[in-house]
Amino acid sequence: MRRTVLQAARATVQLARAAMLGFFSYLFVTVLLFTGVATLLVVGAGLLPETVLLIRRMGGAKRRQVATWTGRTIPEAYLPLTGTLRQRLRTVVTDPGTLTDLRWMFAYYAYGLLAVLAVPLWLVGLLVDGVWCGLLRRRAFVLPLIVRLADLDAAWSTALLKPSRKARLAERVEELAETRAGAIAAHGAELRRIERDLHDGTQARLVSLSMRIGLAKRMYGSDPVAARKLLDDAQDQAEEALTELRHVVRGIHPPILTDRGLTGAVRALAASSGLDVTVVVTGLADGDDRRDGPRAPAAVEAAAYFAVAETLTNVARHSGSDRAEVRLDRTATGLRVRVRDEGEGGAEHALAGPGVGDGLEPGGSGLLGLRRRVAALDGTVILTSPVGGPTVIEVELPCVW
Known part of the structure; x- marks a missing residue:
């Protein structure tokens, strides 16, 4: 009986938190229905993205509540609300996560106050389950209903807040676009590095090598000793150029x-x-x-x-x-x-x-x-x-x- 009471108390706390969020949901939905059109006409569409952000925060709060109760997180998939006002409005309208949150919010309008049922269940449960367990040695059956209410709230919220396949796909597309931009930037930086290494190192040595060979050819008939020294230097330059080329190749694919x-x-x-x-x-x-x-x-x-x-x-x-x-x-x-x-x-x-x-x-x-x-x-x-x-x-x- 003691364990049953503790579980019911924990479920009641969870339902009370859900009820508080449900109360804010009622206020928000009411304001949204009665003043939404007027707001768009008077204040302008600039308030719409901020309203959607507020809905996202409420959905996030519910996801955390469910995760605390069940131990399982509910993933979320939203497109980022960034850019100009026109871009933000387009994101609000096209983001599948917005529809998911609105669907949950209106449904929560109906089941968000399940905690109210916990009050009569406590009154009946303490009396009935107390006699049922204390005198007849049977398992309690009224107070566990409070736990089932909390489970029901979590199950419905999970089903409604779980991102749709379209939302997950949109998030994945956004992620891949960002990754592709990063890959292109990395590829450009790598090309610039290779170009810099070739220009500042290998190319300079090859130019010097060509000049030394040209001078050696001119001096070969009149001063063979100096020409031989230039050819030795040219050979050293060629070996250094080969070493730098190997270094560049290792930077591409070792x-x-x-x-x-x-x-x-x-x-x-x-x-x-x-x-x-x-x-x-x-x-x-x-x-x-x-x-x-x-x-x-x-x-x-x-x-x-x-x-x-x-x-x-x-x-x-x-x-x-x-x-x-x-x-x-x-x-x-x-x-x-x-x-x-x-x-x-x-x-x-x-x-x-x-x-x-x-x-x-x-x-x-x-x-x-x-x-x-x-x-x-x-x-x-x-x-x-x-x-x-x-x-x-x-x-x-x-x-x-």
Whole structure:
């Protein structure tokens, strides 16, 4: 009996909160019905987006109430209300989430005060269930109805507030548009970097090489010793140009990924990083050997490789730690990359502007390049870096094995 009373009391609190929200819903719907047209005519359409934002907040409050009671969250899918007034009005009208919230609000007008039924149920339940349980040793059957009312409120709200397929599709389209813009920006930055490296490094060396060979040809008959020295210098210039070209190629797609696979490439990165790096691999193939599992697609391997490379570089530069751990895990839905260091922490995941480095910088220049590269593959980047450390960067890259 004591447990039944406690459950009924908890359900009553949930219903009371629902009733308060229902009361505001009544007021809001009434004002919306009677003054909505007048507001649009007198004040103008500028108030409509703010009204929709208020409805969204009320829907969000109900979602949180249901999540508290059931332990299951109700997803929400809204298009962002940004831009000019015309754009915001177009979003309000076309967003399926607006229709979902309005449908719930008008329905809540009918079932929002289920808590009122809890009052007579308490009066009857304490009397009937008290005798029924205390004297006849039977299970209570009146007070549990209060719990069922709370369950009913949660079930109806879940069904009404759950985003429609159209709303989820619209949200996905918006997300993909943003991801595509980021991928295009990342691609443009990469092209500019390659162009800069070729222009400032390789091209300059090739021009110098051509000039030295030309001078050597002119001097070969009159001063063979000087001509030989110019040819030796030209050979050095050619070797330096080849080295820089290899560096540019590694920035596009490292050949070591093709030759040794992600596992071997990451181990090579760890060995050349100047840090004490522990590499832990689970369920991934080593090079072309598939005994430990299949290889990820080339684009996924490249993104994972660059994530490790950029992160280890910044650990060496900024963390103050000489140790790091790299984990590569095959998951059911893709590839997880996790890099941890025991450094000073305090790194911030901030967006950098054009021309800003892509690395992880203390104080806020961010992980824009890495984030965009991963987002282009529909992946995620999570940074955890409290002051004092440790710093953990986790990259999730979806793929089909």
